Amino acid sequence: MIIADDGRGLDINKIKAIAEKLGIDTQNLDNNAIYKLIFNDQLSTKNEVSQTSGRGVGMAVVRSEIEKLNGSINIKTAKGEGTTFEFILPINNCTIESLVP
Numbered sequence: 001m002i003i004a005d006d007g008r009g010l011d012i013n014k015i016k017a018i019a020e021k022l023g024i025d026t027q028n029l030d031n032n033a034i035y036k037l038i039f040n041d042q043l044s045t046k047n048e049v050s051q052t053s054g055r056g057v058g059m060a061v062v063r064s065e066i067e068k069l070n071g072s073i074n075i076k077t078a079k080g081e082g083t084t085f086e087f088i089l090p091i092n093n094c095t096i097e098s099l100v101p
Contacts, residue, residue: 004084010035010077014045035075039063 012034016026019037026034037043041060066073071089 001087001089002084003087004082006082009079009081009083010038010075011045011079015043018043018045032075035077036073039073 012031015034015037019026019034019040022040022043024037024040024043026037029037038045039059039062063073066087066089069089071087074086074088075083076086077083
């Protein structure tokens with residue numbers, strides 16, 4: 001399953017700065033590993049909390065559910081062009097019922 005936008009893309013420097021504030025060492029991480037930090041609990045790139053974003057739990061829940069299905073996530077992003085999330089799910093472990101709440 002692929003979900004993409006044509007927005008700003010992920011800001012790697014902002015993700016690294018927020019991760020460092022949370023005590024995550026980003027020194028030896030490649031860009032892909034840094035992008036995947038957005039799936040960590042409590043990490044949010046939003047400056048303000050609203051009813052729909054900014055708490056640092058939404059993407060962590062996505063990762064958790066994909067992992068429960070033995071899936072994986074690939075991220076492609078370009079600053080100023082957008083981000084693409086590719087969710088890879090094994091067919092034998094996945095049914096439509098498990099994907100739809």
